[in-house]
Amino acid sequence: MPLPSSCDVLVAGSGNAGFSAAVAARQAGAKNVILIDKCPEDWAGGNSYFTAGAYRTVHGGKDDLLPLVNNVDEATAAKIDMEPYTVEDFSNDMKRVCAGRSDPALSSILIGDSISAVKWLKSIGIRFQLSFNRQAYEVDGRLKFWGGLALKTEDGGKGLIEDHKAAARNHGISVFYSTPLQHLLTDPASGAITGATVLQNGRTKIDIKATAVILAAGGFEANPRMRTQSLGPSWDLAKVRGTPFNTGDCLEMAMRDVSARQAGNWSGCHSVAWDANAPSHAGDRVASNEFTKSGYPLGLMFNLAGERFVDEGIDLRNYTYAKFGRAILGQPGQKAFQIWDQRMIPWLRSEEYREERVRQIKANTISEMADKLADCGLQNKDAFISSMKAYNKAVYAFQEENPGKKWDPAVRDGCSTQSSTMKLPLGKTNWALPLDKGPFMAVEVTCGITFTFGGLSTVPETAQVISESGKEIPGLYCVGEMMGGLFYENYPGGSGLTSGAVFGRRAGTAAAKALSNMFSAAADRAKL
Structure with a gap:
């Protein structure tokens, strides 16, 4: 026409x-x-x-x-x-x-x-x-x-x-x-x-x-x-x-x-945790939003140095997912790993984490997971293992001090790593459960940019x-x-x-x- x-x-x-x-x-x-x-x-x-x-x-x-x-x-x-x-x-x-x-x-x-x-x-x-x-x-x-x-x-x-x-x-x-x-x-x-x-x-x-x-x-x-x-x-x-x-x-x-x-936040944008193996310069019309990896509040995120870099439970996902892409981009290699144990894996959304959609890294122990992540770029296995151990120890200390706290992913449940006997330098504010029940699963994520905030x-x-x-x-x-x-x-x-x-x-x-x-x-x- x-x-x-x-x-x-x-x-x-x-x-x-x-x-x-x-x-x-x-x-x-x-x-x-x-x-x-x-x-x-x-x-x-x-x-x-x-x-x-x-x-x-x-x-x-x-x-x-x-x-x-x-x-x-x-x-x-x-x-x-x-x-x-x-x-x-x-x-x-x-x-x-x-x-x-x-x-x-x-x-x-x-x-x-x-x-x-x-x-x-x-x-x-x-x-x-x-x-x-x-x-x-x-x-x-x-x-x-x-x-x-x-x-x-x-x-x-x-x-x-x-x-x-x-x-x-x-x-x-x-x-x-x-x-x-x-x-x-x-x-x-x-x-x-x-x-x-x-x-x-x-x-x-x-x-x-x-x-x-x-x-x-x-x-x-x-x-x-x-x-x-x-x-x-x-x-x-x-x-x-x-x-x-x-x-x-x-x-x-x-x-x-x-x-x-011009108006608005020209240095700001909406960016998320995104499958590190997704296409670089455009979305996939079939996979579409399924490359999003938004299950981090249920687990932990580590950078290539084997360190956590955000409080995964600071708020409900709806209020953090659009800024955590920037946090990942600021890490070595613009990459991170998300990890969960058997307690949390069933809670992950299948459209984002099913085997057909994302490369799943599986291991029976934390040590074995460290070895497998090293093949994917993890630079400090000892730091990763010690961080996991410290996290689990902090969660158990909180649970011992707060036996009535109930884990609930639908609310800010206050299940934390921070207690009077132990506090992590970077805590997890909500939804903190031990990650010690194998087998474990991890995925590789990077920054996916959605849209920019600067405009007219x-x-x-x-x-x-x-x-x-x-x-x-x-x-x-x-x-x-x-x-x-x-x-x-x-x-x-x-x-x-x-x-x-x-x-x-x-x-x-x-x-x-x-x-x-x-x-x-x-x-x-x-x-x-």
């Missing part, structure tokens, strides 16, 4: 934020909406495709969420324990996890709109489920949800993007792949957006007239040069978890063409882009990973997809309303 020469709203980016913006614009009255992406169609979805499909949202407990999901029968519902997740809870998590730096207006809108955005997504055909496999543990016969996060999409990011594509078709949105955005076009007098130059099929430059352009083209996480320049040394060595097409082109274009103001400055209510002069740029909007100011250092799990939906919906609606107002004003002038 030939690319039209004009449209009402042009959206750049085929991820969750871009599709949300496009559908919202159509629903708000824009008659002709075009969505483009520089990737070929078989890479559609941006980083959203590679997620687990988790959405963090305010809710009043399971009765609020059960009407939204398709995977809970009556018997299962009766076994679910799910605490309400309030506006205050979400707000406190944003403040704590993002070190108090998140833009308060952006954060407030994200939180306040979260449940309405999820319900809107369901109304356009996104299929939601309760995330039993990732966000609940069965404890004493009860399914206990934890960490303020319960919703995911059916079939994760893959299902999310399929549903978004179907919603776009249902709303009459024209989608063009292999069509990168190259330039923003503006009115020389007013500075308002008048369209964009795109490159169709990598060959033909085309100018498209548009009243509004919505940028939803991702960050610069797939650009080794930009990663090193902004994030620092060694970040060119991080493995790319998702799409290889998020190379920061549209960020640089917006700053070049319309002097868009926007008006919180509409996601309209702000220029270096402090003025709003008429007709230009920015959402998703490109929007700066929301996340700093870390982020509460599941809030990225929620942000894309919340601000994508707002941007699409605002763009269509601005178009309608312009037509109304023109009609009024014609009557005079």
Whole structure:
């Protein structure tokens, strides 16, 4: 299909934020909406495709969420324990996890709109489920949800993007792949957006007239040069978890063409413990999020020097997994080992740790494990063995002093290594059980980068882009990973997809309303 020469709203980016913006614009009255992406169609979805499909949202407990999901029968519902997740809870998590730096207006809108955005997504055909496999543990016969996060999409990011594509078709949105955005076009007098130059099929430059352009083209996480320049040394060595097409082109274009103001944490990013044997420069469309290795709270992590380097139990996984990738990148060789014993191995998620997905290193004793890890790069076997022994001794000392403490992976259980008789220099704050029941299992992990936190400055209510002069740029909007100011250092799990939906919906609606107002004003002038 030939690319039209004009449209009402042009959206750049085929991820969750871009599709949300496009559908919202159509629903708000824009008659002709075009969505483009520089990737070929078989890479559609941006980083959203590679997620687990988790959405963090305010809710009043399971009765609020059960009407939204398709995977809970009556018997299962009766076994679910799910605490309400309030506006205050979400707000406190944003403040704590993002070190108090998140833009308060952006954060407030994200939180306040979260449940309405999820319900809107369901109304356009996104299929939601309760995330039993990732966000609940069965404890004493009860399914206990934890960490303020319960919703995911059916079939994760893959299902999310399929549903978004179907919603776009249902709303009459024209989608063009292999069509990168190259330039923003503006009115020389007013500075308002008048369209964009795109490159169709990598060959033909085309100018498209548009009243509004919505940028939803991702960050610069797939650009080794930009990663090193902004994030620092060694970040060119991080493995790319998702799409290889998020190379920061549209960020640089917006700053070049319309002097868009930068915002947010340009030295920060979302990065996780990632399979060390995964592809380096792009995610695997089949394995997708299964290369994540998030079972570290159940065990321990060691670097190549045989030393622990993080408190694996400092907080629930939802609040640590997005920053522990950076911690791993800072270790010798940008690599670490995760290890568990027979007590913990059954609690690991099979999609991440099954034999078909990850290289399992098994040993009957700690000494034997040290030998096998040495073949994988462990440089100090004695340090590893002594660290394991010290850890186990500290756990037993804590248990002797606190005989009533019960291990519970669904709460911050306080089962620690730190007692009055023994304290480790680096303790484990929660979920500390001895690791001395063989056989043992270990896996190799490195840093996998998900998305970058630096972006463009926007008006919180509409996601309209702000220029270096402090003025709003008429007709230009920015959402998703490109929007700066929301996340700093870390982020509460599941809030990225929620942000894309919340601000994508707002941007699409605002763009269509601005178009309608312009037509109304023109009609009024014609009557005079």
